[in-house]
Amino acid sequence: MSVWKHLAELGGLTVHPFLADDDIDTFEPDNDEHLAELVASAPEPGAVAWKIATHFDAxxxxxxxxxxxxxxxxxxxxxxxxxxxxxxxxxxxxxxPVIGLLCAHADRFPALRHLFVADITSEEHEVSWIPPEDITPLLDAFPNLEELGYRFGQFRTAQPGHVLRPTRHARLRKLVLQTGGMPAQLPRAVAACEFPALDHLDLWLGVDMYGGDATTADLADLLDGTRHPALRHLGLMNSEIQDEVAAAVAAAPVVARLRSLDLSMGTLSDTGAEALLAGRPLTHLERLAIHHHFLGDGAARRLREALEPTGVTVDLSEACTPWEAESPEEGRYTQVAE
Structure with a gap:
């Protein structure tokens, strides 16, 4: 399974391509008429989320x-x-390196608050083949950044370097790391960072085949509830060990102060659902997302009956059927891997 859609919005702003694919192939940077047309047709600089991209054979x-x-x-x-x-x-x-290019021009973007790097779909490039870079310099170069999203892979990297190193950022509120295979170092690095304003964290954990060797032990520091005191949304998603993740979350101190919890896109089964029901109370949540799951009707009903009467919105959309395999566990799959 793969990523099929480009971002439509970022930071509450509609994504607007700076140059459409056809324009990239016909635009003449030294042509004054082309430049004038580009300027005249552009929206207000702060009214959209600008997308800068090329394409294959551009x-x-x-x-x-x-x-x-x-x-x-x-x-x-x-x-x-x-x-x-x-x-x-x-x-x-x-x-x-695209991150190096962005950092080199950081002083040109004093108002930048929302940044997403590698909005790339499978039609362009599989997630697993997007070369990883260290995003730490972005946090250092943009001290006013409030949201950072990064999509990357490891399949073509024999010895991947660090995607994030322990750092401090005073204003970052939202961090989204998307991959089909998350290295064990990464959730530990996130936990080691000082992000006092961070209230939204999404991690796509992925599968072992594509470099996803992070385990629940690597999530322990994130789940202990002390590392990021402002955290109110936690997404531990897209995992082939989603049942184990759910069990770890069910016992985690951090759950008590969350408003929303996202365990979607993975292989969650009845086992994981029962762990959630038996763990710390979830009735204080505003939303529990488990879309793309492998729950049976009974487990799904028990979750709804336990949570919805207390006002929790439970997203159990995209119920999946395991592939034919020797066991149900082998037949379950994440939403994004390759």
Whole structure:
């Protein structure tokens, strides 16, 4: 399973491509008429989430598109930025590092509050083949950032480096890390970071086949409830060990102060649902998301009956059927892997 849709909004703003695919192939950066048309047709700089991207076989390289953006848009007003595909061939890690490019121009974006890097779908490139970079420099370069999203893979990286190193960021409120295989180091690194304002955390844990070797032991520091005191939403999603994750969450101190909990996109079965029902109370939640799951009708009903009368919105959409396999466990699958 893979990612099929591009982001439609970021930071409450509609995503607006700076250059559409066709324009990338026909635009002449040195043509004054083309530049004038681009400026005239652009929305207000702070009214949209700008997307900067190339595509496979594009005529313009990503650094050229970025320079054109800096030249034609008042980036001092840009509040939200989405980085899409940044190669004109297969992404293999030989391109100029996109995070380095962003950091080099950080002073041009004083109003930037929302950033998502690698809004790439499977039609462009499988998630597992998106070369990982260290996102720590982004947090250092953009001290006013409130939201950071990053999508990456490990399949083509024999010895992946750190995606995040322990750091401090005073204003980050939302962190989203999406992958089909999360290395064990990453949730530990998130827990080791000082994010005093962080209230929303989503981690896609993925599968072992694509580098997802994070276990519930690697989540322990996140779940103890002391590392990020402002946290109110926790997503531990897209995991092939979703039942184990659910059991760990059910006993976790952090649950008591959450408003929403997301265990969706994974292999959750009746076993995980029963662990949630037997664990710490969830009746204080506003929302429990378990879409894309493998619960039977009985377990799904018990969850609803236990939580919905107390006002909890329970999302049990996308009930899945296991593939034919020797055991139900082998037949369950995450929403995103390759």
């Amino acid at each position: 005529e313009l390289e990503f650094p050229e598109v970025l320079e054109l953006f800096l030249k034609t848009v008042d980036t001092t007003q840009v509040r939200a930025l989405v980085i899409g595909y940044w190669a004109t061939d297969i992404l293999d890690g030989d391109e100029e």
